[in-house]
Amino acid sequence: MSATKINDGKVAVELLLPFLIYKFIIGSDPSTGEYNMRLLWQKVGYLAKQVGMPLSEYQFKWYLRGPYSSAYTSVLYDIDQNTNELHEQEKQFNLNDTAQAVLLPLKEMGNNKPSDMSLPIWFELLASIQYxxxxSKLTPDELFIKLERYKPQFNNKYHFDLAYQQLKIGKLL
Structure with a gap:
């Protein structure tokens, strides 16, 4: 699938906005190269949508690794095909101050990950708890039990408590 391009070679906003969101939160370009990077793409997109970024055309459903959107995956592959054009547009367009303020809590969540977790797994935990x-009106303990039932690999209460706290600070819970 290739991206829709405007006549003058610019990439459509459906690629530029998700690209800029990811780059602001993570600090690097998205990548299709490794599974964990595609996982991180999904979780960043899901959480960005939850904080109010205009990504309503992407429907995220529960999947084995948490919230997932096949349409959002397609965007990642389109971005991969148009990286040079996106870098050119990035010189002219950026996220405004309001968008950056909305996304800042997600960036801070990434900076506050536990040292014994990778960034993709940390964002998987954050997105899974939020989803x-x-x-629901679950207590934190009830939510932890629910998380363990759906994702037994997230059985570390310290990691859960840290993620829960970060999501509360970011007003995602």
Whole structure:
């Protein structure tokens, strides 16, 4: 699948906005090269949508590794095909101050990951907790039990408590 391009060679905003969001939060370009980088792409996109970024066209559903959108994966592959054009547009366009302020808590969550977790796994934990808590009135202990049931690999209460605290600070819980 190739990206929709505007006549003058610019990449469509459907690629530029997710690219800029990811780059602001993570500090590097998104990548299709490794599974964990594609996982990180998904979780950053999901959480960015939850804080109010205009990504409503992407429907995230529960999957084995937490919230997932096949359409958002397609965007990543389109970005991979248009990296040079995106870098050119990045020189002219950036996220405004309001968007950066909205995304800053996600960036800080990434900076506050436990030293014994990779960034993709940390964002998987954050996104999974947020997704499983949506619309519920679970206590933190009940949410931890629910998380363990869906994702037994996240059985470390310290990691859960840290992620829960970060999500509360970021107003995602």
């Amino acid at each position: 499983l808590n949506k619309g």
